Amino acid sequence: MLDHEQILIRRGPRSGLPIVLAVHSTALGPAAGGLRLWHYPGWRDGLTDALRLSSAMTLKFAAAGLPSGGGKTVVALPPGTELDPPSRRDVLRDVAEVINALDGTYAVGPDVGTSPADMAVIGETTPHVFCKPPHLGGSGDSSPHTAQGTLAALHAVSHHLYGDRDLDGRRMTLIGLGHVGEHLARLLTAENADLTVTDIDPAKRPLAEELGATWHSSATILSKETDILIPAALGGLLTAQTTHDLRCRAIAGPANNQLDTPEVAGLLHRRGILWIPDYVVSAGGVINAITTELHHLDATQSSTRVNAIETIVTDLLTTAATQDTTPAQAGHDLAQRRLGTT
Known part of the structure; x- marks a missing residue:
């Protein structure tokens, strides 16, 4: 059953490319979400991604x-x-016009394949944009705040597993060294975590050497024994098949759509592996951007909201343990209560 409020599919008049804009809910306020500019086998695959x-x-x-x-x-x-600069600008102008036509129902920020510089181009057409570069009044790159929120979640997980939020010596395995992954790797190194990293791009290996982290092949990373697995790349990593390979006590990372299907959360639970909902762990970047640019909080207030992810994760883990359910179910129930649907 489709539960989205609006789904717009347009062929960009300049770019000729399919643009999908999905507004899932405005029950709590105007919708917001990133612009993903990515390769798909067909536009329907892009639609599926937008809906999820x-x-x-x-x-x-x-x-x-x-x-x-x-x-x-x-x-x-x-x-x-591959888009050359003029073609990329055409795409962004097409997207901006679709967003502007919604008249504030939805605001856009960067996502996979886009950046604050792209938001600046979109901002030439519509005010309903966030994460523009700081010199244009935006909050800029959200990656450091996403990484900070992930670190807060990892503190909560460590405390739940070991009774101590300290990450010193904890075995952490980080999958993906993109913008968020690199920031997070540096934060974990500063916390003296026992860090193993991987990326499908071998050019990322010097970063591991710089940080004193262990580099591991991405092909076998899921079977490496570790305390906490941290997915920080594209989604779909956790499937019914890959679940059997895992040698970790918990999974908490900023990658979106980590579960191939919702049922995988139950499989992880039966194996005794905690999975913290990705939409909670990864929220730091958008929390900072939204609270700063759309809700007009100052930097200290926004940082407090990002670090509050530690409390949110702690509460989810406590609820899950008390009710003998999964953190995924506890997170879903919390969200539904706040949305007024339960």
Whole structure:
């Protein structure tokens, strides 16, 4: 059953590319979510991604206690397509016009394949944009705040597992060294975690050497014994099959859509592995951007909201243990209560 409020599919008049904009909910306030500019086998695959990501954004905002709803924009690039600067600008102008037509129902920020510089281009057409560069009045790159929120979640998980939030000596395995992953790797190194990292791009290996982290092959990373596994790349990592390979006590990372299907959360639970909902762990970046740019909190107030992810995760773990359920179910129930649907 489709539970989205609006789904717009447009062919960009300049770019000729399919633009999908999904507004999942405005029950708590205007929707917000990133622009994903990525390669898909077909535009329908982009639509599927937009539907899943926008519903996850609703849960993310609700769990964080923010007065915003979930949305997402996806531009489906055909495989092998590379955009030169003029073509990229055409795509962004097409997206901006679709967003502007919604007249404030939805605001856009960066996501996979886009950046604050892209938001600046979109901002030339519509005011309903966040994470523009700081010199244009925006909050800029959200990656450091996403990493900080993930660190807060990891403190909560460590305390739940070991009775101590300290990460010193904890075995952490980080999958993905993109913008968020690199920031997080540096934070974990500063906390003296026993860090193992991987990335599908071997050019990331010097970062591991710089940080004194162990580099591991991405092909066998899931079977490495570790305390906490931290997915920080693209989604779909955790499937019914890969679940059997895991040698960890908990999974908490900023990658979106980590579960291949919702049933995987139950499989992890039966194996005694804690999975912290990705929409909670990854919320730091959007919390900072939304509270700073759309809700006009100052930097200290926004940072407090980001670090409050530790409390949110602690509460979810406590609820799950008390009710003998999964953190996934506890997170879903919390979000639904705040949305007024339960």
